[in-house]
Amino acid sequence: MADQSEPNVIAVTMKAVNKWYDDFHVLKDIDFQVADGEKVVVCGPSGSGKSTLIRCICKLEDHQKGTINVLGTELNDNVANIDEIRREVGMVFQQFNLFPHMTVLENCTLALTLVRKKSRKEAEAIAMQFLEKVRIPEQSTKYPGELSGGQQQRVAIARSLCMNPKILLFDEPTSALDPEMISEVLDVMVALAEEGMTMVCVTHEMGFARRVADRVIFMDAGEIVEQNTPFEFFENPTNERTKLFLSQILQH
Amino acid sequence: MTEASIALPPQTPFSQRIKKSLFATPLDCLLTLICAFFFTYIIYLFVDWAFLSSIWRADDEPLCKEAGGACWSVIDARHRIIFFGLFPFEEHWRSTLACAVMIVTFIASCVPWFWTTMKLSALWIAGFATFYILMHGGLFGLSVITPERWGGLALTLFIFAAVSIIGMPLSIVLALGRRSKLPVIAKMFGLFIDFFRSLPLLTILFTAAVITPFVLPGWLQGDKLYRVIVGFAIFFAAYQAENIRAGLQAIPSGQDEAGLTLGLNYMQRVTRIQLPQAFRNSLPAVVNQFVITFKETSIVTIVGFFEILASGSAAFGTGQWTVHYIEVYVFIGAIYFVFVFSLSRYGAYLERKLRVGHG
Ligand SMILES: Nc1ncnc2c1ncn2[C@@H]1O[C@H](COP(=O)(O)OP(=O)(O)OP(=O)(O)O)[C@@H](O)[C@H]1O
Numbered sequence: 001m002a003d004q005s006e007p008n009v010i011a012v013t014m015k016a017v018n019k020w021y022d023d024f025h026v027l028k029d030i031d032f033q034v035a036d037g038e039k040v041v042v043c044g045p046s047g048s049g050k051s052t053l054i055r056c057i058c059k060l061e062d063h064q065k066g067t068i069n070v071l072g073t074e075l076n077d078n079v080a081n082i083d084e085i086r087r088e089v090g091m092v093f094q095q096f097n098l099f100p101h102m103t104v105l106e107n108c109t110l111a112l113t114l115v116r117k118k119s120r121k122e123a124e125a126i127a128m129q130f131l132e133k134v135r136i137p138e139q140s141t142k143y144p145g146e147l148s149g150g151q152q153q154r155v156a157i158a159r160s161l162c163m164n165p166k167i168l169l170f171d172e173p174t175s176a177l178d179p180e181m182i183s184e185v186l187d188v189m190v191a192l193a194e195e196g197m198t199m200v201c202v203t204h205e206m207g208f209a210r211r212v213a214d215r216v217i218f219m220d221a222g223e224i225v226e227q228n229t230p231f232e233f234f235e236n237p238t239n240e241r242t243k244l245f246l247s248q249i250l251q252h
Numbered sequence: 253m254t255e256a257s258i259a260l261p262p263q264t265p266f267s268q269r270i271k272k273s274l275f276a277t278p279l280d281c282l283l284t285l286i287c288a289f290f291f292t293y294i295i296y297l298f299v300d301w302a303f304l305s306s307i308w309r310a311d312d313e314p315l316c317k318e319a320g321g322a323c324w325s326v327i328d329a330r331h332r333i334i335f336f337g338l339f340p341f342e343e344h345w346r347s348t349l350a351c352a353v354m355i356v357t358f359i360a361s362c363v364p365w366f367w368t369t370m371k372l373s374a375l376w377i378a379g380f381a382t383f384y385i386l387m388h389g390g391l392f393g394l395s396v397i398t399p400e401r402w403g404g405l406a407l408t409l410f411i412f413a414a415v416s417i418i419g420m421p422l423s424i425v426l427a428l429g430r431r432s433k434l435p436v437i438a439k440m441f442g443l444f445i446d447f448f449r450s451l452p453l454l455t456i457l458f459t460a461a462v463i464t465p466f467v468l469p470g471w472l473q474g475d476k477l478y479r480v481i482v483g484f485a486i487f488f489a490a491y492q493a494e495n496i497r498a499g500l501q502a503i504p505s506g507q508d509e510a511g512l513t514l515g516l517n518y519m520q521r522v523t524r525i526q527l528p529q530a531f532r533n534s535l536p537a538v539v540n541q542f543v544i545t546f547k548e549t550s551i552v553t554i555v556g557f558f559e560i561l562a563s564g565s566a567a568f569g570t571g572q573w574t575v576h577y578i579e580v581y582v583f584i585g586a587i588y589f590v591f592v593f594s595l596s597r598y599g600a601y602l603e604r605k606l607r608v609g610h611g
């Protein structure tokens with residue numbers, strides 16, 4: 001497992017990764033690295049394979065060619081490896097995916113008790129600590145259906161944090177939210193970034209990318225077309241497709 | 253608290269709502285009055301028949317013809333046959349206790365406190381064991397009474413309970429199997445479910461009762477009653493599996509993915525995330541299947557068991573009682589009603605309870 005103190009330890013490495021849905025080629029020769037503590041923002045047009053890329057990192061999708069190495073463990077068909085990786089990698093979804101039949105607190109403690117084998121009391125203490133961090137401890141006894149979208153997404157982030165993940169993946173965490181709720185979620189993500197969490201984040205929030213990303217990656221049609229620091233990426237894009245994409249999303 | 257959440261929405265008074273929906277126009281008034289009269293009359297006829305002009309004591313049977321109402325004498329005289337079938341007369345107390353044990357076990361398993369695999373298993377093992385010792389005997393100085401002589405309410409409850417307890421876990425396994433990611437497994441379970449769903453229950457019960465003894469080795473046969481119950485349970489499970497599968501199908505795939513990324517294994521995802529939501533989604537259909545099954549227990553008469561309906565037929569089958577079959581059927585209908593209605597109400601209660609937090 002990666003040692004925290006060494007600088008530039010690699011958290012994720014993808015080498016020549018290819019993936020097909022039946023005969024549709026979604027990921028084409030992806031080479032991609034994330035260093036420990038790095039924050040990477042992935043953007044690109046709809047259907048370009050961004051979700052597929054980060055879902056491969058926590059093995060929600062299988063890849064057919066190439067190698068993916070996460071925290072020093074190769075993702076192959078070895079089930080023990082996959083279980084170990086999934087425990088160390090958290091994921092936040094566009095649709096929150098909170099468990100609707102459990103309270104906010106139960107959502108957070110479920111994996112702590114089942115996977116981390118904490119006692120109920122310990123688990124609740126940890127959960128409350130992270131609910132405070134995302135600033136909704138007072139909602140802990142409510143059900144997800146009783147919360148606003150922004151609150152639900154913050155609970156989802158807290159739920160991931162409870163597992164103390166080494167890497168946190170975000171798949172368009174704010175695109176299902178009403179505009180006035182986007183910033184409360186982004187604030188939480190910025191705070192996490194500032195604490196040094198390793199993050200891979202698919203988002204079209206360019207303000208967020210400028211503020212926290214170490215690197216921005218642009219994908220189109222299953223390929224990584226361009227990657228650069230946020231400043232260079234936004235000010236001097238080199239690829240035509242990047243320029244077109246940026247002109248489209250920055251119009252609004 | 254905001255002001256809006258304190259202020260109640262404006263409510264129309266009851267009298268006004270009645271007026272609006274029933275007496276808005278002269279035609280409405282007329283229809284309402286005709287219906288009201290009609291229903292009152294029907295209810296009056298029934299009450300008169302069942303209570304006002306009825307005869308209650310067994311010895312008063314000769315008065316029945318003149319009284320014109322229900323002749324409950326037949327129940328007074330023959331209720332033991334209805335409740336106990338061919339069970340030996342001196343041992344009826346055992347059957348009564350056994351019924352009570354079954355009912356208490358049913359009620360207890362409806363209480364959320366028991367809803368863990370451990371507690372439910374313990375409860376039902378204890379329930380069935382007590383029932384079996386009481387009915388079958390052979391222990392604690394109780395005389396042995398073999399299942400051929402069980403009958404009436406105790407048999408109906410036993411068959412229903414056993415079919416549910418075997419069938420429910422089986423249906424979950426079948427539903428999960430049919431959704432397996434491995435095509436071979438999914439196909440096999442699918443074939444199994446569809447095979448048993450396309451056979452009439454009668455065929456399955458006949459096969460279990462009459463044909464399996466020729467096929468199975470002696471040590472595997474068990475008593476005819478148990479073979480019939482297993483056949484019935486497979487039939488029940490095939491249907492219930494499809495209800496549960498529908499409930500599973502309705503869960504967004506993101507739920508399972510969230511479980512995966514939290515590191516939960518298959519069993520944990522199934523028991524903590526999928527099944528609770530699947531049950532909530534399919535509750536009306538699941539309860540409906542229990543209701544149907546309770547009533548279908550009467551089919552076992554065909555293979556020679558005297559469950560409550562067959563015992564009822566026996567009750568009015570002799571001498572002076574043959575004319576009073578209506579009273580017996582009404583009585584048995586009332587018994588079925590008590591159980592099935594409680595089941596439906598419990599289902600409705602569960603639906604309300606599980607809707608918590610789902611708006
Ligand atoms: N399970 C699947 N089966 C077949 N095709 C799929 C599947 N999932 C995704 N695809 C296809 O793969 C392509 C990439 O999908 P992906 O979800 O990774 O895109 P995305 O970049 O995340 O897009 P968006 O911005 O809309 O979320 C799309 O064309 C999509 O239609």
Ligand SMILES: [Mg+2]
Binds near residue numbers: 050051171172
């Ligand atoms: Mg996507």
